[in-house]
Amino acid sequence: MIKLLIQRGSHEIGGSCVELAFNDSRIILDVGMPLVNPDGSQFNMREYEGLSGEELFDKQVLPQVNGLYAWQKPSVNAVLISHAHMDHHGFLKHVHPDIPVYMSEGTHKLLEISALFSGGAAPPDKCKYFTWPSSFEIGAFIITPHLVDHSSFSSFAFEIEAEGKRVFYSGDFRTHGYIGNAIKALYENVQPEVDALIMEGTMLGRSDESAQTEKDLSEESAEICKQTEKAVFIYQAGQNISRAVSFFKAALQSHRLFIPDVYTAYVLDVLCHCPGGDKLPYPGKPGFDNVRVWYPNRITRMLDRKGQMDIAHRYTSQKMTKEEMAADLSKVMLFVRPGMERDLKKLEELSGSLSGSTLIYSLWEGYKSQDNTKRFLDTIESMGIKVETLHSSGHADIPSLQQMVNTLKPRKLIPIHTFNPEEYDRLFNCPVITESQLVI
Numbered sequence: 001m002i003k004l005l006i007q008r009g010s011h012e013i014g015g016s017c018v019e020l021a022f023n024d025s026r027i028i029l030d031v032g033m034p035l036v037n038p039d040g041s042q043f044n045m046r047e048y049e050g051l052s053g054e055e056l057f058d059k060q061v062l063p064q065v066n067g068l069y070a071w072q073k074p075s076v077n078a079v080l081i082s083h084a085h086m087d088h089h090g091f092l093k094h095v096h097p098d099i100p101v102y103m104s105e106g107t108h109k110l111l112e113i114s115a116l117f118s119g120g121a122a123p124p125d126k127c128k129y130f131t132w133p134s135s136f137e138i139g140a141f142i143i144t145p146h147l148v149d150h151s152s153f154s155s156f157a158f159e160i161e162a163e164g165k166r167v168f169y170s171g172d173f174r175t176h177g178y179i180g181n182a183i184k185a186l187y188e189n190v191q192p193e194v195d196a197l198i199m200e201g202t203m204l205g206r207s208d209e210s211a212q213t214e215k216d217l218s219e220e221s222a223e224i225c226k227q228t229e230k231a232v233f234i235y236q237a238g239q240n241i242s243r244a245v246s247f248f249k250a251a252l253q254s255h256r257l258f259i260p261d262v263y264t265a266y267v268l269d270v271l272c273h274c275p276g277g278d279k280l281p282y283p284g285k286p287g288f289d290n291v292r293v294w295y296p297n298r299i300t301r302m303l304d305r306k307g308q309m310d311i312a313h314r315y316t317s318q319k320m321t322k323e324e325m326a327a328d329l330s331k332v333m334l335f336v337r338p339g340m341e342r343d344l345k346k347l348e349e350l351s352g353s354l355s356g357s358t359l360i361y362s363l364w365e366g367y368k369s370q371d372n373t374k375r376f377l378d379t380i381e382s383m384g385i386k387v388e389t390l391h392s393s394g395h396a397d398i399p400s401l402q403q404m405v406n407t408l409k410p411r412k413l414i415p416i417h418t419f420n421p422e423e424y425d426r427l428f429n430c431p432v433i434t435e436s437q438l439v440i
C-alpha cells in the first residue's frame with residue numbers, strides 16, 4: 001500500500017510537493033515555492049525575508065512535511081526534483097543536508113547558474129544525478145525517470161513502484177516542443193494501467209486550443225526577421241533554451257547573427273555539455289560561425305564583482321561590440337531584457353536610430369503588466385521599435401493531456417499544478433480523485 005499525499009499543488013499552479021510513503025520509506029517529489037498565496041494573490045518571497053526555515057514552516061509557507069527540514073530529525077529517504085523551475089525546487093535550501101536530492105545533471109547545472117547570476121541558493125551538496133531511463137532504488141521504492149519536453153532543459157516525469165503498485169508523476173510537460181519523440185519513448189516504456197497518475201493541468205481554464213509548436217513559432221519568427229529592415233531584438237527567458245533554439249534557426253534562415261548576452265550564452269554552453277544538449281548552439285562552438293555574444297554593462301560588472309570574469313573571457317573572440325552592431329543592424333538578432341535600457345540607448349546613439357527594428361516578446365502575456373517589463377517595453381516603443389508577441393506555452397495542451405490519460409490508463413487520476421482540478425472529471429475518461437490524500 002502506497003500512501004500518497006499532495007502536500008501542495010492540488011488546487012494551485014506552483015509550489016508542487018508530493019509525498020509518497022510505503023512502510024518506513026518516504027520520498028518527496030519536488031519542493032517548490034508557491035506562485036500564489038492561499039487567497040489567490042501573487043506570492044512574494046520578499047515579504048518573508050529574514051525569517052528562518054522553522055518560522056516559514058510555522059507560517060505554513062513551507063510544505064508541512066515532518067522529517068524533511070534542516071532543523072528536524074531527518075526521516076525522509078530522498079527528494080526528487082523534476083526540473084529547474086522555482087515552483088518545483090525553490091525550497092530545496094531548507095531540506096536537511098543529510099537527505100539525498102536526486103535530479104538530472106542539466107537541472108543541477110541550471111540551479112548552479114541561477115545561484116551565480118541571480119544570487120539564489122546554490123544546489124545542495126548531496127545531489128545525485130540520475131540517468132534515464134535507468135531505474136534506481138530508494139528504500140522500498142523503485143524510481144524510473146522519463147525525459148519529457150518542457151520549457152526547462154532536462155525535465156523529467158517519474159514512474160515510482162513499490163511492491164507491484166505504480167504511481168506516475170508527470171511533472172511539467174508538453175508535446176509541442178523539439179523533443180516530441182521523448183513522449184513517444186515514454187509511452188513505449190511505461191506499461192499502461194498505472195495505479196495512480198498525478199498529472200499537471202496548467203492549461204485547464206486557460207485555453208482549449210492546441211498549442212503552437214516550437215517549430216511553427218521558429219518559422220513565424222524567421223518571417224518577422226526577413227521583413228524587419230533593421231535589428232531584431234529577442235526578449236525571452238534566458239533559461240528557456242528550446243525557445244533560444246527556435247530563434248537560432250530563424251537567425252540562420254534570415255542570415256542574421258545570433259547574439260545572446262553573456263548570461264544566455266553561458267547557459268547554452270554549459271547545457272551543451274550535459275546529456276541531451278549536444279546540438280545546442282553557443283559562441284565558439286565549431287561550425288556555429290553565426291553565433292556571437294554581447295556584454296551588457298550590468299552583467300559584466302556583476303561578474304567582475306563576483307570574481308567570475310573567466311566566464312566573460314571565454315567568449316572574447318566571439319564578442320560583438322555595439323559599434324559593430326550599429327554598422328549593420330540588418331544582420332543583428334540581439335537578446336535583451338529589462339535592465340539593458342542603457343545599452344540600447346547607446347546602440348541607438350551609435351546607429352542614429354533603431355526605428356525600423358522589431359522586438360519579439362516571447363514570454364507569457366501576463367508579465368507585460370509587471371512594472372519592470374512595462375517600463376522596458378515603453379522604452380523600446382519610445383525608440384520606434386515595433387513590438388511583436390510570439391509565444392507558446394511550456395505546458396501540455398488539452399489534447400496532449402488526454403493522450404497521456406488514454407495511453408497510461410490510470411486507475412486513479414490526481415490533479416496537480418492546476419487552478420481547475422474540477423475540470424478533470426469532464427475532460428478525462430477515468431476516475432478522478434481531488435482529495436489531497438489517498439492510499440493505493
Ligand SMILES: [Zn+2]
Pocket residue numbers: 083085150152172
Ligand atoms: Zn515548470
